[in-house]
Amino acid sequence: MSTHHDEAVLIAAATVRRVAVALFAAAAALAFAGVLPGDSVLLGLSTSDSLADAGRLLAAVVLARRVLENDPARLARTLGHVGIGMLAAGALVTLDPHLFGLLPFGATLTDQGVLLAAGAAALVVARMAAARHPSSVRRPRRRAG
Numbered sequence: 001m002s003t004h005h006d007e008a009v010l011i012a013a014a015t016v017r018r019v020a021v022a023l024f025a026a027a028a029a030l031a032f033a034g035v036l037p038g039d040s041v042l043l044g045l046s047t048s049d050s051l052a053d054a055g056r057l058l059a060a061v062v063l064a065r066r067v068l069e070n071d072p073a074r075l076a077r078t079l080g081h082v083g084i085g086m087l088a089a090g091a092l093v094t095l096d097p098h099l100f101g102l103l104p105f106g107a108t109l110t111d112q113g114v115l116l117a118a119g120a121a122a123l124v125v126a127r128m129a130a131a132r133h134p135s136s137v138r139r140p141r142r143r144a145g
Contacts, residue, residue, distance in 0.1 A: 001017045012132035013072035020079050023118060024063040031056035045110040049103040052111070055089060072129070080126030085120030 005092075030046060034053035059082050066078040093099055093107035093115065 008132050012129040015073060016076045016079055016129045017067065019122060020067050020075055023082065023122060024060050024067065027056040028060040031060055045108060047103060047105045047107050047111055047139045049105050051102050052107070053087050053098070070143055076129040079122050083119045083122030083126060086115050086122065090115030090119055
């Protein structure tokens with residue numbers, strides 16, 4: 001017999017997984033497009049600076065690794081960390097689009113909005129999942145033997 005709590009945990013885990021896969025796909029696509037020639041991606045909506053591409057690639061790799069592990073609690077924590085990183089990056093490029101000279105072409109308004117919106121969404125979903133099942137954030141380890 002399934003309880004309401006069990007269903008809420010399953011829904012939260014599925015939501016975290018879907019958001020993580022969506023962020024992975026977006027970050028991977030932008031990172032791949034960033035290595036193509038040119039100073040902008042998607043008709044000038046996004047910048048193609050190497051630091052921005054490295055950040056996108058890092059986020060994509062970390063999220064892909066956690067999604068493939070199939071551990072909802074670890075995925076939720078990682079999604080929260082990626083969300084915090086995206087919010088921080090969004091705040092920094094909002095203050096200075098050239099990131100103190102580290103982004104030669106500068107972040108576009110779309111970059112800023114995407115970083116802030118995706119970071120906030122990732123953080124909210126990760127916190128929602130943690131609130132649904134705080135007891136399962138750390139799974140007990142199996143004893144050897």
